[in-house]
Amino acid sequence: MKSWQTKSLTILVVMAGLVVIPFFASGYITRFLTAVFMYLILTQAWNLFGGYTGYISFGHVAFFGVGAYSTAICMTKLNLPFHIGLAASALVPTIVALGLSFILFKLRGHYFVMGSLAIAEVFREIVSNMTSVTEGGMGITMPLLPWEVETLNKVFYFLMLITAVVTAITVLITVRSRYGYAFRAIRDGELGASAIGINTTLYKTFSLCLSALFVGITGGIYAYWITYIEPNNVFNAQISILMLVMVYLGGRGTILGPILGASVLELLSEIFWVKFLTIHTAILGIMIVVVVLFMPGGIMELVTRGRAGISWQWFKQNLTRYKV
Amino acid sequence: MALLRIENVSMSFGGLQALSDISFEIAEREVVALIGPNGAGKTTLMNVINGVYSPNKGRIWFKDTQITDWPPHAVGRVGIGRTFQIEEPFKNMTTLENIAVGFLFGAARRKVRVKGALEEGGEILRELGLGEKLHLSVNQLTTGERKRLELGKALSMRPDLLLLDEVMAGLNHREIEDMINFVKRVHQSGVSVVIIEHVMKAIMAVSERVVVLHHGSLIADGPPENVVNDRRVIEAYLGPRYAAARGFR
Numbered sequence: 001m002k003s004w005q006t007k008s009l010t011i012l013v014v015m016a017g018l019v020v021i022p023f024f025a026s027g028y029i030t031r032f033l034t035a036v037f038m039y040l041i042l043t044q045a046w047n048l049f050g051g052y053t054g055y056i057s058f059g060h061v062a063f064f065g066v067g068a069y070s071t072a073i074c075m076t077k078l079n080l081p082f083h084i085g086l087a088a089s090a091l092v093p094t095i096v097a098l099g100l101s102f103i104l105f106k107l108r109g110h111y112f113v114m115g116s117l118a119i120a121e122v123f124r125e126i127v128s129n130m131t132s133v134t135e136g137g138m139g140i141t142m143p144l145l146p147w148e149v150e151t152l153n154k155v156f157y158f159l160m161l162i163t164a165v166v167t168a169i170t171v172l173i174t175v176r177s178r179y180g181y182a183f184r185a186i187r188d189g190e191l192g193a194s195a196i197g198i199n200t201t202l203y204k205t206f207s208l209c210l211s212a213l214f215v216g217i218t219g220g221i222y223a224y225w226i227t228y229i230e231p232n233n234v235f236n237a238q239i240s241i242l243m244l245v246m247v248y249l250g251g252r253g254t255i256l257g258p259i260l261g262a263s264v265l266e267l268l269s270e271i272f273w274v275k276f277l278t279i280h281t282a283i284l285g286i287m288i289v290v291v292v293l294f295m296p297g298g299i300m301e302l303v304t305r306g307r308a309g310i311s312w313q314w315f316k317q318n319l320t321r322y323k324v
Numbered sequence: 325m326a327l328l329r330i331e332n333v334s335m336s337f338g339g340l341q342a343l344s345d346i347s348f349e350i351a352e353r354e355v356v357a358l359i360g361p362n363g364a365g366k367t368t369l370m371n372v373i374n375g376v377y378s379p380n381k382g383r384i385w386f387k388d389t390q391i392t393d394w395p396p397h398a399v400g401r402v403g404i405g406r407t408f409q410i411e412e413p414f415k416n417m418t419t420l421e422n423i424a425v426g427f428l429f430g431a432a433r434r435k436v437r438v439k440g441a442l443e444e445g446g447e448i449l450r451e452l453g454l455g456e457k458l459h460l461s462v463n464q465l466t467t468g469e470r471k472r473l474e475l476g477k478a479l480s481m482r483p484d485l486l487l488l489d490e491v492m493a494g495l496n497h498r499e500i501e502d503m504i505n506f507v508k509r510v511h512q513s514g515v516s517v518v519i520i521e522h523v524m525k526a527i528m529a530v531s532e533r534v535v536v537l538h539h540g541s542l543i544a545d546g547p548p549e550n551v552v553n554d555r556r557v558i559e560a561y562l563g564p565r566y567a568a569a570r571g572f573r
Contacts, residue, residue: 176438177438178428178429178437178438181421181424181425181428181429181438182425182428182429184414184416184417184421185414185417185425187416188413188414188415188416188417189412189413189414189415191376191396191408191412192408192412192413192414192477193414193425194395194396194397194400195374195376195396195397195400195406195408195412196397196400196405196425196426196429196430196477196478196481197397197400197401197426197429197430197431197433197481198397198425198429199395199397199398200397253416
């Protein structure tokens with residue numbers, strides 16, 4: 001009961017803090033936090049699929065790009081208001097995910113990873129070449145909002161914050177329900193899961209669609225926030241990789257893990273990567289190798305093990321777990 | 325009425341005929357042992373019943389519903405629970421969560437919520453002597469405990485028919501005794517059991533009928549004491565010369 005009270009109090013304080021920050025902080029801080037929230041949503045959504053069902057997706061950027069373009073096309077080509085565009089950015093990627101699940105779930109393990117990577121590239125190519133609808137490589141410039149920069153910063157800050165909170169709560173409810181049990185059972189052994197009565201294809205599809213929905217919405221908000229999108233930007237494979245690295249860094253298959261991973265990595269990149277512009281992808285790569293080898297449970301594993309459990313011995317054990 | 329009816333089931337993998345024209349029935353509340361030398365097709369038959377494989381020929385009926393070609397999860401939901409020879413625990417979940425999955429997705433799935441599943445799961449684990457290990461991860465269990473967990477997972481589906489694939493392999497004497505008692509208790513609660521086993525003591529103790537497979541064919545079907553003295557069964561296990569020396573013709 002006591003820990004429950006501390007937890008809710010912490011959440012309340014953090015939320016209150018986040019609500020007041022944009023009224024005092026500079027535009028730079030506000031925009032930085034907006035980006036952090038964006039990655040919070042992306043990682044939570046990726047984790048719902050990749051972390052809980054164990055299907056490693058390198059293709060989630062496809063949903064991000066499709067979401068972004070759905071909003072952009074609705075607003076510029078069809079002259080619809082933003083909220084309709086946002087609804088489209090949720091709906092279209094979900095339908096795309098539903099369609100893809102018929103193809104992708106024929107694959108498992110490494111083959112699924114390769115398949116998901118290919119899917120993202122396919123979408124980038126399609127969007128690049130459908131010039132009549134998407135303007136191709138020219139990109140789409142969104143209609144400007146008639147507000148001042150500071151107001152705009154706040155609007156997108158709260159839009160991302162609310163979406164992040166909604167996503168986290170949805171993921172929390174989902175994984176604590178029977179769906180969560182199904183996802184984790186699938187991750188630990190699909191044969192055993194199906195023998196025990198779980199319709200694995202159905203639950204994997206559900207997980208992918210829900211995940212795509214949140215990634216899509218984020219893409220939609222991003223498009224309006226950035227005001228200019230082009231295929232190489234919103235279908236950039238690095239966005240998929242970032243989702244994965246952040247989730248692994250924080251701890252996959254946990255709720256708090258992606259939050260920690262996204263915040264830490266965004267902060268690090270903001271502080272350090274300006275200095276390592278040319279090699280920052282290499283650092284990202286090294287980071288994922290180190291995390292997977294030495295602490296496959298991510299930061300969350302460090303937290304749950306406590307001070308006593310962290311030792312050189314434990315790092316070595318993790319290494320042998322992967323037979324190095 | 326037969327609970328499970330297998331009609332002329334054949335199954336081949338490329339050129340290998342794993343099962344040829346197998347037919348037999350299992351009545352309600354019956355315990356049947358399925359035996360045979362290595363490679364006889366016992367596990368393949370279990371996989372066919374359970375829906376992991378579709379048979380090339382033949383039909384399978386459960387409670388008068390044809391379940392041939394059904395996927396494993398659908399077979400599980402109508403009331404067939406199974407264990408795997410090499411256990412398939414959900415290794416990143418606790419013992420209790422492993423059992424809860426069976427309640428949430430097995431035959432009783434519509435009546436159970438997560439909280440109820442965890443409560444009932446605790447009861448099953450206590451019955452299996454794992455009451456102290458509810459919140460341990462599967463990696464912390466011994467072989468014997470993992471075998472019991474595997475049985476518990478199948479039981480938590482609330483099946484009418486339980487398929488047990490070598491649940492006693494690798495266990496010591498005490499553990500085998502315990503497992504025999506668990507199977508007997510399951511049987512007494514009204515569940516039919518098909519048990520693949522090499523531990524002869526267990527077969528004689530629990531089964532009412534023994535079905536023998538050899539090279540994918542059914543070579544004997546009857547009460548345990550008759551089957552162990554059947555010439556073809558002895559030939560299959562020990563070779564025709566041994567059978568002749570023992571005076572079987």
